[in-house]
Amino acid sequence: MTLDRNQALRWSGSLFAMALAAGGTGYWIGHGGGSPAPMAASTAGGRQPLYYYDPMFPNQKFDQPGKSPFMDMQLVPKYADEGGAAGPAGVTIDPAARQSLGIRVVAAQMGSLAGTLDVTGTVDFNQRDVAIVQARSGGFVQRVYARAPGDVVRAGTPIADLLLPDWGGAQTEFLSVKRLGRPDLTAAARQRLKLMGMSDGLIAGVERSGRPNGVVTITTPISGVIQTLDARQGVTLATGQTLAQVSGLGTVWLNAAVPEARAGDVRIGQNASATLTSFPGESFAGRVIAILPTAQADSRTLTVRIELANRGGRLRPGMFANVSLGGDARPALLVPSEAVIRTGTRTLVMLAAADGRYHPAEVRAGRDAGGQTEILAGLAVGEKVVASGQFLLDSEASLTGIQVRPIGGGQ
Known part of the structure; x- marks a missing residue:
């Protein structure tokens, strides 16, 4: 079927509007310093995606675009050249998608950890x-x-x-010595009773009664x-x-x-x-x-x-x-305990950059109390960390091979 010029223009405009509507219903996620790519698109700017994935299950890869078998959402394309030279590599999320993913960002600040x-x-x-x-x-x-x-x-x-019986015999000897009227011998006999384990009260009772007990x-x-x-x-x-x-x-x-x-x-x-x-x-x-x-x-x-x-x-x-x-409570650099990711070999947080990118950083954690964790090294006052949804971002960063900022690295 042959279309005239006006019909072709109207047909192209309709397809363009449908593509915009389809892209607007999804949310955007990528990594690097470049602009985010629409999740439902199979190509962007002529780039060929490496594979497609569900951001909730980033380890599962698919060859073709379509709806995720796990969630009610479109698969996201992953491109080889995502990223840029504008800053360090990181995971990028469209602002409209942050609420859907439940991402919450807080700033590390000085405080007093409960003692x-x-x-x-x-x-x-x-x-x-x-x-x-x-x-x-x-x-x-x-x-x-x-x-x-x-x-x-x-x-x-x-x-x-x-x-x-031994005590009774020793008490009889004590009373006999006491009748002699010799204070020195009486004191020695009394000391012998004490050494045998008799109490002062028992000895005094024997002396008063004059009879062994x-x-x-x-x-x-x-x-x-x-x-x-x-x-x-x-x-x-x-x-x-x-x-x-x-x-x-x-x-x-x-x-x-x-x-x-x-x-x-x-x-x-x-x-x-x-x-x-x-x-x-x-x-x-x-x-x-x-x-x-x-x-x-x-x-x-x-x-x-x-x-x-x-x-x-x-x-x-x-x-x-x-x-x-x-x-004793002491000042400390604090972040919410839920923001700390403990892998078993190291401890991480997801940093939120001003340009909307997220990238992991290694930290050394200290005490935990009242829902707050003390950060001993690896984080500066005012740096923003992801307190909710950080595990999704960490999985995405691991999947794309984003380098973790080491302790002592640039702030």
């Missing part, structure tokens, strides 16, 4: 507050009181009555919980045999699990506070008394030991607690 470290821990006995009840002489258990492991007892609570009541020296109890009626005892073990409850230990990456933020003497679900709205103050020298291999955490006062014995070993370790 607290929030971790978890469990309450344990204070292993330094332990009393061992032993038999100071060989003998027999004459009587046991109604006690059992796990009982909470006060200081002076009787455990068992022991019949100690070979039956001794063993009591708990501290208040706490009975951990072990081996006193049984009629049992023969050897010198030094353990009858009971009592753990004090006046103070308890709180073993907090601190990630090894935050080990540098903890020091001995540091203040700490703990909250427990058992006591809502109440906080227990303590301080760090030790940082154990070994790390837990399964959780990669350090055990930080915190000592807490246990008024009324309300804190019970085994309870779970949320722990806040206080620290």
Whole structure:
């Protein structure tokens, strides 16, 4: 069919308008310093695309243009000569497409990173507050009181009555020497009783009564919980045999699990506070008394030991607690934690240039707190980083081979 000149012009104008409409419905993405290319076009300025791809799945390449099998959008052409000499290579996105991709840009700025470290821990006995009840002489258990492991007892609570023949014989000798009226011999005999383990109260009672007392009541020296109890009626005892073990409850230990990456933020003497679900709205103050020298291999955490006062014995070993370790806040260069890309071998951020291009930069990250990450090196105050949608840009940059700005590179 033959068209006259006017018909041909009208036909060409219609095709041009349709192409503009098709290109306007998509969004634009490219890299380099040149102008962005329309996503739906198969050629641009006579250039032949290398392949086509979906920006949401940049690793998938297609030979022909068309609609993405993954998303409801047209495939994007990739050209060999994209980029330019106007500046460093980078990923370019049309402004109209930024909202669709959810890209959000923020500036790195100086701030004060929260000095607290929030971790978890469990309450344990204070292993330094332990009393061992032993038999100071060989003998027999004459009587046991109604006690059992796990009982909470006060200081002076009787455990068992022991019949100690050696003590009875030594007391008889002491009384005989005392009747001689020789102060020096009496003092020596009294000292012998002390060396055998008799208390001053027991010796004074023997002196007052004038009769030996070979039956001794063993009591708990501290208040706490009975951990072990081996006193049984009629049992023969050897010198030094353990009858009971009592753990004090006046103070308890709180073993907090601190990630090894935050080990540098903890020091001995540091203040700490703990909250427990058992006591809502109440906080227990303590301080760090030790940082154990070994790390837990399964959780990669350090055990930080915190000592807490246990008024009324309300804190019970085994309870779970949320722990806040206080620290001094210091100025730092901060970016949102979501802007940091950790690859396992290095840490990156996507920089947003003034001309609309994006390119990766390597950084050295520090502490994280309150949704902010400290940047120790690789970034300057005021530089803009992508806080949302950065993984798409990083994939595009990796796909096109854009060089990562190293730490210490030009700002």
